[in-house]
Amino acid sequence: MKKPTQIVAAGRSKAYTHGVVNPVVQRASTVVFETVAEMQQAAKERHNRTLFYGRRGTTTHFALQDALMELENGAGCALFPCGAAAIAQTLLCFLKAGDHLLMVDTAYEPTRDFCDKILSRYGIETSYYDPMLGAAIEQEIRPNTKVIFMESPGSITMEVQDVPSLVGIAQAHGILTILDNTYGNGLQFTPLDLGVNISIQAATKYIVGHSDVMMGIAVADKQYWPTLREHAYLLGQCTSADDAYLALRGLRTMAVRLQQHEQSALSIAKWLQAHPLVAEVRHPALAGCPGHEFFVRDFKGSNGLFSFIMKQTSPAAVQAFLESLHHFKMGFSWGGYESLVTANQNMAALRSKTGWQQGTVIRLHIGLEDVEDLRADLAQALDVYQSHLERS
Ligand SMILES: Cc1ncc(COP(=O)(O)O)c(C=O)c1O
Structure with a gap:
């Protein structure tokens, strides 16, 4: 079975x-x-x-x-x-x-x-x-x-x-x-x-x-x-x-939900990889994520959760980005049917052995909404982010 x-x-x-x-x-x-x-x-x-x-x-x-x-x-x-x-x-x-x-x-x-x-x-x-x-x-x-x-x-x-x-x-x-x-x-x-x-x-x-x-x-x-x-x-x-x-x-219904989370998240993650504001996408199924080779070897698939790291940042730009999203609500959880977002501006505080030298990390949970609606929502919020960076 x-x-x-x-x-x-x-x-x-x-x-x-x-x-x-x-x-x-x-x-x-x-x-x-x-x-x-x-x-x-x-x-x-x-x-x-x-x-x-x-x-x-x-x-x-x-x-x-x-x-x-x-x-x-x-x-x-x-x-x-x-x-x-x-x-x-x-x-x-x-x-x-x-x-x-x-x-x-x-x-x-x-x-x-x-x-x-x-x-x-x-x-x-x-x-x-x-x-x-x-x-x-x-x-x-x-x-x-x-x-x-x-x-x-x-x-x-x-x-x-x-x-x-x-x-x-x-x-x-x-x-x-x-x-x-x-x-x-x-x-x-x-x-x-x-x-x-x-x-x-x-x-x-x-x-x-x-x-x-x-x-x-x-x-x-x-x-x-x-x-x-x-x-x-x-x-x-x-x-x-x-x-x-x-x-x-x-x-x-977990198997069928995961298929949709996986497909939509991969599509958004690849799009973010090419975005000029993004330094790095951390998605275990994409090359470049630390341990990607172990993921390919041991896992049967990915799901809706991944992160990306901004090239430049400011607290005002992060706040404006978060507050201008419509489909991604701010919330500490993930795994539900809905899209969620969190921003981590002080990753170093959560790492005692390895440290963290890179910038702000945005974590997304890609839910079961239509993927084009989600992409458009992120695109407009990243435009808002850009305009706040330019002002500061
Ligand atoms: C990886 C991981 N483990 C454990 C937990 C804790 O689960 P709960 O919120 O049900 O206590 C969370 C919650 O976000 C999590 O992300």
Whole structure:
């Protein structure tokens, strides 16, 4: 079965759907039992898609977990109230005082903040590594290194990592590998196939796909699933049945949405490459993006997210550009059906190992609007940008 077929079929057994197309939304805190034997049986089977207590999930959650486990080719899937929770709690599940964490320098900003502001309080040390390190990561490993965390492509600047090389070194040292796969989404990249132990996604983005639910997921391999499942449970991580239902509904159309995001984003990215105001386009599927060769080797496709770097900049020009866009709204998210834009005028503040010498980075999420409308919108906003540069 191909993945687009799998994400339509997965999690739709009769036990979840009761004979209709979609799983029933089963809202519950309390599960009640008729006999002591029934209750004891539920306690014994509570890890295994069995109704036990609301925090362990209901059939709606089991349907979603089954589907996501298939999507990411894992042994089990833990659900979290958002992507940031999935990252923070998964790290807490596997790290303890005295441990060392190797975190990629291009990690999503709240991931960095969690390491610097919270893990540090528990005696867990984080050091950052260059996203372009492959086997040379070995020099960064210390006797107490327990986790190597990857995010590929990196947040905002889109560097693609050499995942198999990093995993090879991690395995040789018995180190757990975790990857933020929100970009790769399980259809375009499945890190567990390359030996990564745990794949995390902000399901908030492409899985939900409609900008109306916060959710995080962590899919683990056979070795790490029992610990992830039990520790995430002890940390109190759960989601509502309504959100689980909406995530499943989003998942059903993810393959076809991604095709359109990919096509429109590539068309706009190539057009921006030729624009006189643009110094560089950072799109993993286009030559010149750091790690493009790894993208071609490991990914099945790209999506709506990419960035571009301005040749010249001024705060007034950036503000005028952002405020003159009609179809691109300013917003910190991505992965929904709509186009979004953010401007990053101080990238250096988000990079401690590698620094940032280039200019302002504009990140776009290309939505499902007509691509000509989007191009025209960007063209007129770049004209406004130009006129503000000339005035200053
Ligand atoms: C790469 C990446 N990881 C994780 C997250 C966090 O997800 P959430 O907003 O659901 O907490 C985001 C959100 O923008 C993200 O871009």
